[in-house]
Every structure is written in structure tokens, then in C-alpha cells.
Amino acid sequence: xxxxxxxxRPDSLDEALSLLAGPHxxxxxxxxxxxxxxxxxxxxxxxxxxxxxxxxxxxxxxxRIGATATLADVAGSDQVPDxxxxxxxxxxxxxxxxxxxxxxxxxxAHPDSVLLAALLVHGxxxxxxxxxxxxxxxxxxxxxxxxAIITAVRLDPTGVLCHAATGRTxxxxxxxAAVARAGAGGISLALTGVAATPITVDPDxxxxxxxxxxxxxxxxxxxxxLAGVLAARALGGLR
Ligand SMILES: Cc1cc2nc3c(=O)[nH]c(=O)nc-3n(C[C@H](O)[C@H](O)[C@H](O)COP(=O)(O)OP(=O)(O)OC[C@H]3O[C@@H](n4cnc5c(N)ncnc54)[C@H](O)[C@@H]3O)c2cc1C
Numbered sequence: 001x002x003x004x005x006x007x008x009r010p011d012s013l014d015e016a017l018s019l020l021a022g023p024h025x026x027x028x029x030x031x032x033x034x035x036x037x038x039x040x041x042x043x044x045x046x047x048x049x050x051x052x053x054x055x056x057x058x059x060x061x062x063x064r065i066g067a068t069a070t071l072a073d074v075a076g077s078d079q080v081p082d083x084x085x086x087x088x089x090x091x092x093x094x095x096x097x098x099x100x101x102x103x104x105x106x107x108x109a110h111p112d113s114v115l116l117a118a119l120l121v122h123g124x125x126x127x128x129x130x131x132x133x134x135x136x137x138x139x140x141x142x143x144x145x146x147x148a149i150i151t152a153v154r155l156d157p158t159g160v161l162c163h164a165a166t167g168r169t170x171x172x173x174x175x176x177a178a179v180a181r182a183g184a185g186g187i188s189l190a191l192t193g194v195a196a197t198p199i200t201v202d203p204d205x206x207x208x209x210x211x212x213x214x215x216x217x218x219x220x221x222x223x224x225x226l227a228g229v230l231a232a233r234a235l236g237g238l239r
């Protein structure tokens with residue numbers, strides 16, 4: 001279990017925001033990242049689960065996923081386009097998917113998250129309590145503003161999605177993945193595994209300027225090479 005110092009379960013967003021103003025307080029989503037740390041700490045958690053932020057709603061032009069919807073909720077929702085659902089189904093092991101939330105996914109900004117890359121190509125923006133709404137790309141680059149709470153992510157659900165990925169085995173988290181979308185605004189492309197977070201790139205020059213850190217799964221040069229191949233595959237799949 002996490003060695004957090006205190007646990008709060010507010011009943012309203014206002015209460016959650018005022019609790020977060022206290023020292024050492026952080027938001028608790030599904031807890032899959034927070035609870036993976038077994039070091040004793042002075043962290044106090046503000047649990048969002050009683051706030052009713054887990055709904056998933058869609059119209060023809062907008063999909064809204066509440067911050068405490070789990071990755072399993074997204075994978076199983078008939079409000080979510082098939083391409084996004086398929087990617088959500090492959091994100092993390094099933095035991096984590098039933099706990100991990102969309103808000104936690106965004107705040108964690110995991111560089112290997114194919115679901116975050118898919119949200120990026122859908123032009124996602126992030127609703128925040130305690131701050132103005134922000135494009136997802138800005139939240140990933142800058143982090144969640146201090147003492148703000150992600151309440152939902154909104155995106156354009158239309159268009160065609162195609163993704164390509166390479167992992168050490170088909171079941172592993174991909175070393176690099178490319179997600180491409182053809183929408184009303186044209187083609188968009190995002191990559192994982194090539195920067196500190198998933199990023200959008202120019203479909204005409206997907207690897208220009210990339211300098212990814214290497215690790216035991218793949219050197220920097222290997223990742224750039226792979227990104228070029230996978231970007232071409234994902235873009236080719238849109239035709
Ligand atoms: C074994 C393991 C494997 C993992 N594999 C993957 C993987 O393959 N791909 C991947 O992307 N991630 C992976 N993760 C990371 C993690 O599971 C995901 O990022 C997950 O989506 C986090 O969601 P959560 O709701 O559990 O977040 P939590 O653990 O509750 O919180 C994580 C962070 O997000 C903040 N936060 C949570 N909700 C909000 C909110 N609504 N507003 C503001 N801040 C918020 C918290 O304060 C905390 O800083 C893995 C983690 C573990 C332990």
C-alpha cells in the first residue's frame with residue numbers, strides 16, 4: 001500500500017480544490033502510480049471518486065470523457081469510437097486498466113502511452129477546475145497547473161485512426177508507436193517513445209528534430225529509425 005500520510009474524500013469539486021491548497025496534497029485518481037511508490041512519505045491524497053466525474057458522453061462533434069473514467073470504461077464504452085477503444089484496450093495490463101483513470105493518465109504523461117498519442121491526434125483539450133482549459137499537448141509539455149484538477153478531456157471523435165507499434169513482444173508496451181488520424185482538418189500524427197511525453201509531429205517530416213533518450217529497449221538512433229518506419233505505416237494505413 002502507499003505510505004501516504006493522510007486520505008481525504010471530498011463530496012464536491014470546491015471542497016476538493018480547497019483541500020488541495022494544503023501542503024503536500026495531491027489528487028488521487030486510480031492510484032496505480034501513486035500506490036506503486038512504497039516509500040514512506042508526507043504526501044496527503046485527495047480522492048476524486050465521490051465527485052461523479054466518471055461519465056463518458058458524446059455528440060456528433062464532441063466526445064467528453066470524465067477524469068475519473070477508467071481506461072477499462074473507455075475501452076468498453078459504446079460512446080467511444082472503435083479506433084480509440086481498441087487502443088484503450090491495449091493500454092496497460094487489465095488489472096491496471098480497471099483502476100487507472102483518464103485524469104491520471106494525462107497527469108502522468110507517460111512517454112509510452114499510445115492512448116495519449118491517440119488523444120493528441122484527436123485534437124484533445126483538457127478541462128480543469130482551478131484553471132483555464134488547456135490543449136492536451138500543453139498539459140503534457142507543462143504539467144497540470146499547480147493545485148488544479150483535471151475534470152474531463154474533450155475531443156473530436158470523427159475521422160479515421162490507424163496506428164503502428166513495435167514492442168519487444170506483441171504484449172509489451174511498445175518501444176515506439178505512431179498514431180495517425182485523417183479528420184476534417186487534415187492528417188495528424190503522434191509518436192510515443194521518442195520524447196519525454198507522447199508528441200504530435202509533422203506528417204511530412206515525422207522524425208525531424210527528434211533526439212529521444214535511449215534505454216535498454218532501444219538506443220536513440222534505433223528509436224528514430226523505428227519512428228520513421230512506423231509513421232509511414234500508420235499514415236499508409238489511412239489510405
Ligand atoms: C506496473 C505499472 C505499469 C504501468 N504501465 C503503464 C503503461 O504501460 N502506460 C502508461 O501510460 N502508464 C503506465 N503506468 C502508469 C499509470 O498506470 C498510468 O499513467 C495511469 O493511467 C495513472 O492513472 P491513475 O488514475 O492510476 O493515477 P494516480 O496514480 O491516481 O495518479 C497519478 C498522478 O496523476 C495525478 N492525477 C490523477 N488524477 C488527476 C486529476 N484528475 N487531476 C490532476 N491530477 C491528477 C496524481 O496526483 C498523480 O500525480 C504504469 C504504472 C504501473 C504501476
